[in-house]
Amino acid sequence: xxxxxxxxxxxxxxxxxxxxxxxxxxxxxxxxxxxxxxxxxxxxxxxxxxxxxxxxxxxxxxxxxxxxxxxxxxxxxxxxxxxxxxxxxxxxxxxxxxxxxxxxxxxxxxxxxxxxxxxxxxxxxxxxxxxxxxxxxxxxxxxxxxxxxxxxxxxxxxxxxxxxxxxxxxxxxxxxxxxxxxxxxxxxxxxxxxxxxxxxxxxxxxxxxxxxxxxxxxxxxxxxxxxxxxxxxxxxxxxxxxxxxxxxxxxxxxxxxxxxxxxxxxxxxxxxxxxxxxxxxxxxxxxxx
Amino acid sequence: xxxxxxxxxxxxxxxxxxxxxxxxxxxxxxxxxxxxxxxxxxxxxxxxxxxxxxxxxxxxxxxxxxxxxxxxxxxxxxxxxxxxxxxxxxxxxxxxxxxxxxxxxxxxxxxxxxxxxxxxxxxxxxxxxxxxxxxxxxxxxxxxxxxxxxxxxxxxxxxxxxxxxxxxxxxxxxxxxxxxxxxxxxxxxxxxxxxxxxxxxxxxxxxxxxxxxxxxxxxxxxxxxxxxxxxxxxxxxxxxxxxxxxxxxxxxxxxxxxxxxxxxxxxxxxxxxxxxxxxxxxxxxxxxx
Numbered sequence: 001x002x003x004x005x006x007x008x009x010x011x012x013x014x015x016x017x018x019x020x021x022x023x024x025x026x027x028x029x030x031x032x033x034x035x036x037x038x039x040x041x042x043x044x045x046x047x048x049x050x051x052x053x054x055x056x057x058x059x060x061x062x063x064x065x066x067x068x069x070x071x072x073x074x075x076x077x078x079x080x081x082x083x084x085x086x087x088x089x090x091x092x093x094x095x096x097x098x099x100x101x102x103x104x105x106x107x108x109x110x111x112x113x114x115x116x117x118x119x120x121x122x123x124x125x126x127x128x129x130x131x132x133x134x135x136x137x138x139x140x141x142x143x144x145x146x147x148x149x150x151x152x153x154x155x156x157x158x159x160x161x162x163x164x165x166x167x168x169x170x171x172x173x174x175x176x177x178x179x180x181x182x183x184x185x186x187x188x189x190x191x192x193x194x195x196x197x198x199x200x201x202x203x204x205x206x207x208x209x210x211x212x213x214x215x216x217x218x219x220x221x222x223x224x225x226x227x228x229x230x231x232x233x234x235x236x237x238x239x240x241x242x243x244x245x246x247x248x249x250x251x252x253x254x255x256x257x258x259x260x261x262x263x264x265x266x267x268x269x270x271x272x273x274x275x276x277x278x279x280x281x282x283x284x285x286x287x288x289x
Numbered sequence: 290x291x292x293x294x295x296x297x298x299x300x301x302x303x304x305x306x307x308x309x310x311x312x313x314x315x316x317x318x319x320x321x322x323x324x325x326x327x328x329x330x331x332x333x334x335x336x337x338x339x340x341x342x343x344x345x346x347x348x349x350x351x352x353x354x355x356x357x358x359x360x361x362x363x364x365x366x367x368x369x370x371x372x373x374x375x376x377x378x379x380x381x382x383x384x385x386x387x388x389x390x391x392x393x394x395x396x397x398x399x400x401x402x403x404x405x406x407x408x409x410x411x412x413x414x415x416x417x418x419x420x421x422x423x424x425x426x427x428x429x430x431x432x433x434x435x436x437x438x439x440x441x442x443x444x445x446x447x448x449x450x451x452x453x454x455x456x457x458x459x460x461x462x463x464x465x466x467x468x469x470x471x472x473x474x475x476x477x478x479x480x481x482x483x484x485x486x487x488x489x490x491x492x493x494x495x496x497x498x499x500x501x502x503x504x505x506x507x508x509x510x511x512x513x514x515x516x517x518x519x520x521x522x523x524x525x526x527x528x529x530x531x532x533x534x535x536x537x538x539x540x541x542x543x544x545x546x547x548x549x550x551x552x553x554x555x556x557x558x559x560x561x562x563x564x565x566x567x568x569x570x571x572x573x574x575x576x577x578x
Binding site for chain 1: 321323324326327328331374378381383384401402403404405406407409410411413414415417418421422430431432434435436438439442443445446447448451452454455458459469472
């Protein structure tokens with residue numbers, strides 16, 4: 001299913017990625033030597049090879065509904081900080097016990113386990129500080145920012161991403177109750193992806209129908225992203241459990257990812273040309289599988 | 290220095306503690322069996338024997354500046370969630386490696402290490418969700434709530450509580466540079482105590498002078514609390530490093546705590562009778578040593 005993404009799409013994603021990385025650089029800057037070891041470790045975990053799919057989806061969604069300027073950038077960066085924290089904690093020996101991440105030693109290998117716990121805690125807390133800080137010249141109503149912050153906290157929390165990690169921890173493979181696998185699945189990665197899209201839309205418009213439409217796209221893309229991730233895991237390491245694939249089989253997994261992406265794209269039809277980038281990103285996600 | 294606290298103070302603190310615990314019960318309620326193991330572990334870590342000093346300071350500060358009703362209660366509860374998360378992560382084998390907490394097995398002993406990481410992550414994330422959720426019938430301006438949330442994130446973050454934990458982790462005992470020990474000290478416990486007081490005041494009034502006055506009280510009480518904590522640690526386990534005591538000696542530690550509490554109380558003189566509870570709590574903190 002792999003194909004080369006459209007050059008324009010790659011360029012657009014690169015531009016957004018650069019904006020996000022510049023914002024992250026700024027957020028993770030310190031001149032205080034007493035903070036430097038922790039901040040170094042945080043930078044180590046955040047900067048580098050990330051795809052930045054969550055912040056890109058946030059910015060693309062913001063622009064798709066007519067948002068302009070840098071109002072969504074801190075939110076996009078905060079979403080990446082939350083993603084990075086989840087990886088740092090996930091790699092810990094008491095969790096997934098992964099020694100490498102993005103081709104380099106995991107934070108707990110490079111800086112020690114205690115430091116890795118604090119790096120994750122620091123990134124998560126910093127994400128909320130960033131979300132609560134208005135960008136310079138911001139004209140967004142605080143109530144709207146607060147709503148975005150609340151929904152991100154929910155998506156990252158015990159009914160969202162953390163519920164997915166509990167499922168992982170309990171080595172849930174293919175339980176008798178298929179609804180349980182879908183529950184865990186929707187939360188592990190899907191919740192944060194979905195809220196990334198929703199947040200961009202919420203920041204960019206006040207129109208409930210539009211926000212709901214983008215929210216639905218986010219839900220579908222989030223589920224598809226998780227299934228694609230499972231397919232890649234299964235292809236790389238077929239001996240390890242990759243829940244959706246083990247449960248439903250590779251053929252059905254691919255079909256389901258295609259259906260979800262197709263539904264996601266179709267929902268953007270009313271946006272016309274404004275929805276193009278989000279449609280292309282949806283295809284890009286599917287093309288990874 | 291130990292003395293029996295005034296009966297009225299005990300009663301007032303008990304009433305506030307009950308309000309906070311009822312709020313925490315409500316926040317940590319779940320009917321979804323798929324969430325129950327995680328939420329059980331979160332309740333295990335939060336409910337029980339806590340002194341609830343942070344939420345009590347928040348509520349007392351709110352009322353001292355004229356705040357009435359339940360507007361500060363979710364913030365008070367969120368502060369306790371943040372405190373609880375810090376204890377759960379702090380007890381992990383890769384951190385302080387404590388097997389018991391408040392007379393019962395630490396979360397990582399009762400539920401496993403991986404679960405303890407997720408419990409801490411869940412409590413921290415939930416704290417921000419609670420902070421971002423307006424209580425029913427709330428008339429607080431969102432901008433004010435956002436300012437409170439931001440300052441709490443800062444106090445809990447890499448320039449606050451987490452900086453203190455990094456200092457702990459690096460087994461900092463008595464470095465040549467005394468300003469470093471004070472830096473770590475002020476952050477480890479002091480920052481969250483101080484912001485608890487500040488938040489209560491900020492929620493209860495718009496008067497900058499009053500907020501600054503209460504903020505100063507919070508800084509002093511926060512530092513004193515940490516020194517008292519070090520004195521208690523030193524008394525219980527003189528073989529383990531208790532940084533302030535090891536650095537400055539027991540006599541100077543007690544003197545310093547007394548000075549800080551005295552300054553904290555004096556700063557509340559202009560509040561007259563409205564400052565009484567906060568003055569009594571300051572004495573209560575000192576009386577523990």
